Amino acid sequence: MRWPKRPDNVMWLGIDTGTGSTRALLVDETGALRGSYTAPHQDIAMAHPLWAEQHPDDWWRAAREAVQGVLQQAGLTGDSIRGIGLSGQMHGLVLLDEAYQVIRPAMIWCDQRSQPQVDAINAQVGKERVVGYTANPVLTGFTLPKLLWVRDHQPELYARVRHMLLPKDYIRFKLTGELASDVSDASGTALFDIVNRQWAFEYADELGVDRAILPRMYESSDVSGTVSDAGALSTGLRKGTPVAGGAGDQAASAVGNGIVEPGIISCTLGTSGVVFAHTEKAAYDPAGRVHTFCHAVKSKWHVMGVTQGAGLSLQWFRNQLAPDASYDDLMSEAATSPAGARGLFWLPYLMGERTPHLDATIRGGWVGLTARHTRADLIRAVVEGVSYSQQDGLEIIEGLGVPVNSVRASGGGANSPFWRQILADVFDKPVVTLASQEGSAYGAALLGMVATGVFSSVPEACRAAVREVETVMPRAASVAVYASGHKSYQKLYPALRAVL
Numbered sequence: 180m181r182w183p184k185r186p187d188n189v190m191w192l193g194i195d196t197g198t199g200s201t202r203a204l205l206v207d208e209t210g211a212l213r214g215s216y217t218a219p220h221q222d223i224a225m226a227h228p229l230w231a232e233q234h235p236d237d238w239w240r241a242a243r244e245a246v247q248g249v250l251q252q253a254g255l256t257g258d259s260i261r262g263i264g265l266s267g268q269m270h271g272l273v274l275l276d277e278a279y280q281v282i283r284p285a286m287i288w289c290d291q292r293s294q295p296q297v298d299a300i301n302a303q304v305g306k307e308r309v310v311g312y313t314a315n316p317v318l319t320g321f322t323l324p325k326l327l328w329v330r331d332h333q334p335e336l337y338a339r340v341r342h343m344l345l346p347k348d349y350i351r352f353k354l355t356g357e358l359a360s361d362v363s364d365a366s367g368t369a370l371f372d373i374v375n376r377q378w379a380f381e382y383a384d385e386l387g388v389d390r391a392i393l394p395r396m397y398e399s400s401d402v403s404g405t406v407s408d409a410g411a412l413s414t415g416l417r418k419g420t421p422v423a424g425g426a427g428d429q430a431a432s433a434v435g436n437g438i439v440e441p442g443i444i445s446c447t448l449g450t451s452g453v454v455f456a457h458t459e460k461a462a463y464d465p466a467g468r469v470h471t472f473c474h475a476v477k478s479k480w481h482v483m484g485v486t487q488g489a490g491l492s493l494q495w496f497r498n499q500l501a502p503d504a505s506y507d508d509l510m511s512e513a514a515t516s517p518a519g520a521r522g523l524f525w526l527p528y529l530m531g532e533r534t535p536h537l538d539a540t541i542r543g544g545w546v547g548l549t550a551r552h553t554r555a556d557l558i559r560a561v562v563e564g565v566s567y568s569q570q571d572g573l574e575i576i577e578g579l580g581v582p583v584n585s586v587r588a589s590g591g592g593a594n595s596p597f598w599r600q601i602l603a604d605v606f607d608k609p610v611v612t613l614a615s616q617e618g619s620a621y622g623a624a625l626l627g628m629v630a631t632g633v634f635s636s637v638p639e640a641c642r643a644a645v646r647e648v649e650t651v652m653p654r655a656a657s658v659a660v661y662a663s664g665h666k667s668y669q670k671l672y673p674a675l676r677a678v679l
Contacts (some may be wrong), residue, residue, distance in 0.1 A: 188213075188259045189496075191631070192416075193617075193624030194246065195428065196238050196267035196346050198223070198450050202620045203245035205253055208633060210625060210644025212615055216248030229291040229539070230285040231530075235273050235349045242350050246414045256471065257416035257658060262624065263354070263406070265425030266432075266619040267347025269367040272325040275342040281298065282336050284344065286325040288451070288672035289472020289530045291539040293324035296331065300369075304385060305365070305528065312382040314373040316467035319531070320487075326388065326479075330665030343392045347425055352365030353413070355404035355422050359395045364431035366472035373480070374461045376473050397424035398631040398636055399434075399475035407601040423518035423630035426475035428619040429453050429483055436613060437645035438589045439476050439638045444583050446569055446602060446610070446620060448592025452489025454572040456482050456581045458644040468535035469575050476637045477627060482579060483536035488527040488543065489565045490592050495529060496561055501554075510597040513558040518604070518660040520556045521549045524668055525564030534572040536672055542679040546671055562598055563661070564607040573606060585609040585650075587617045596651075605665065614646040 183282050185203050190205040190213060197220075204215035218241035224232045250256065267497065270288040286292075301309060309317050317324060322345070330337040344352060345368070348360045365371040366376070372379040378393050397403045403424045411418040426434065429447065436445045444456040461473035461480045469484045471580060488495075497504060504512075528543035545560060577583055586608050592598050593612065603610040615621050625640045634640035 188255055189261050190253070190255065190259050191624045191627045192246070192260050192263045193321050193620040193622070193627065194242055194263065194265050194350060195392045195620035195623055196242065196350055197393040197619070198268050201238060201241035201245045203242070203249040203618045204617055204624060205249055206621070208627070210628065210640065212617065213574065214249050214253040215617065215620070216245050216252055218242070218244035218248065223287070227292070231287050231290040233287055234284045235281050235346070239350060239353045240345060243414050246416065248414055252489050257414070257420070258413065260416055260420055262421045262435070262627035262631035263416070263670060264623035264625065264630070265351055266428050266623040267349045267350065267364070268344065269345065269364055269427040269429065270320050270322050271346040272322050272329070273344040273346065274329065274336070274340050275344065276339040277340070279340045279352070282339050283329070283333070287346070288320050288326070291319045291531050293319045293328040294539050296324035296327040299327070301388065304382070311466065313369055313371060314461055314463045314471045315369065316537065317369040318533065318537060320533065321367060327386070340392055341413045342394070344394060348394060351403065351425070354406055354410040355393070356407045356409070357404035359397055359424070361397050361399045361403070361424035361426055361475070362473035363399055363475045364427035365396060367427055373471055373473055381383060384387065399424045399426040399430065400477065400626050402630050404410070410484065417655065421631055423626045425623055425626055427609050429455055429473040430472070431622035431626070432480065432504055432573035432618040433457070433481065433622065434475050434587060434625055434637055435615065435618045435645070436589050437447055437641040438587065439474070439641050440654045441626045442584045443587060444573070445587045446593070447588060448489050448565070448590040448598070448604070449590070450489065450494070452486035452569050452592070454484045454569050454576060456576050456583070458482055458581060462579055464579060466492060467537060469572055475622070482576055482581065484569070486527060486534065486565060486568040487532055488529035489568070490590065491529055492525065492527045492543070492561050492565055493592070496558065503621060506595070509558050510595045512555045512560055514597050516553065516555040516559040517554050518657045519664050520560040520563060521552060523552055523556050523560040524671060525560040525570055527565050534568070535575060541672070541676065546675070555662050559611045562601055562662065563605070564668070567665050569602070570665055571669070583608065585611050587611045587613060589613070589616055603651045603653045605661045607653045607658045607662070609653070610651045611647050612649045614648050
C-alpha cells in the first residue's frame, strides 16, 4: 500500500470493546502510550435470571465516541493513524440478517441461560467428541449454545440469520465492511478447531449450523481489512487504514502484558478474573476445568482459568452495601482486617462459575459469618475469595506442566497494592506490575503495529514495548495462612453444592 507523506505524529490505535465500556488508545512507534479515551456502555440488560444482553449498536456508538475522543485529546486527525488493532469481550453472539442488520440484542459472555442447549449438544455429539473437535467442553458462556438457544426459542429470528459475529468483530464490520474474526476470539465459540486453527465445519454440520454464517478467519497480527468510506465518515479515521485481525480480550490483554513466551503468566482482574499462560502446543485439561485456546501469537496457544465474578464481586459489594465509598476506601478498610478475614470466606459465584467447577447455576455468598465479623472482614473476604478462585486456576495450569516463575497483574483489581499483595501471598509467587496497565486495548494496538510491519512478530513487539516496573514478593506468614485458607475454601463448593 502506498502511504501519503508521513505526518509529524504517526500513531497506532487500539480499540477494546469491553463489557462496561469501549476504550481507544494511541501508541507511538516505540509502543509508548500517547493517549486514551473511554466511552461507557449502557447497562447490561438482565430481563430474567441468568440472562445478560447488550446491543451491538451501543458498542458501535461507544467505539465512535472513543475513537473521536482520543484523536481530539491527542490533537490528531485520522491521517496520523498508521494501523488499528481490535479487542473485545469474548463469547458474545451477534446475529445479522441478509441486509447486515442486527437481528436481536447480543447475548454476552456471562449469559447462562443455555444449559439445556449444552446438554443437548453433549447428548447428540458426546462429550468426548466435543473435546475432540474443539479441545474444550462446551459451556453455557460460549457462543454456540447461545446460537442454539435462539434456534430453539426464537425460530422466527433464527430463520433470518445470515451472519454470526463476535463483539469486536461487529466493530470491525462497521469499520471495514468485512465479516471476519481471529483465531483467539473464535476459540471461545465452541465451534472452532483449536488444534488446526480453523472452523470445525464437520462439527457445525453435525449440529445443523450453517457453515455460511461463520466469518472469515485470520491470525491476530494479520491485516483483516481496511477502513471503508462509511467507517471513515463515522469515526474520522482515514479510508484505507489497515485493521489487524485482533484478539479476544484475554489474548489481547496477554499481548499487552507480554505473556507471549513461556515462564510468565498473567492474572487479570476485571469484571471476570483470568489466569493466563502461554503454551507452545495445544495441551488441555481432560476435565475441561481450564480453557485451551489459540493465542494471538501465530502457531501458539494458551490456557486460562476463569472466575466469572472477580471484580464483579467487589463492584456488587460497593453498589449494594457501600455506594458512597470509592474502591480505594474499600481496600483501606479491608486492610484493617487480618489475613484470613477471621475465618470468613466469600464464594464469588455471582454469575455461576467456570474454573474449576463448570457450574452455571451455582450461587455465591459468605460462609462462616458470625456476630464478631465487621464490614472490613466482609470486604477482605471478597478479595481473598476471588484470589482463592484464581489460585484454583493457577494450580490446574501448573498441573499441566506449564512453568510459572512470576505473575503479571493487570485489570482494575490490580490497581490496588493491597490486592496485589494478597495475590502474591495466595499464589506464593512474585506479582509484577507493568509500566502500562492498559491490557487489552494496549495489546490490540501492538497487534496493529505487527500487522503494519513495525515489528516482525508479536514476541518482538512485546520485548520492545512491555516493561516491568514493580514486584511484590509473597510474605511467609501470610502464605501459610492462605495455604490453609485455600484448602478450606476448596471444600466449600462440594459441601454446599446441594443447597446453593
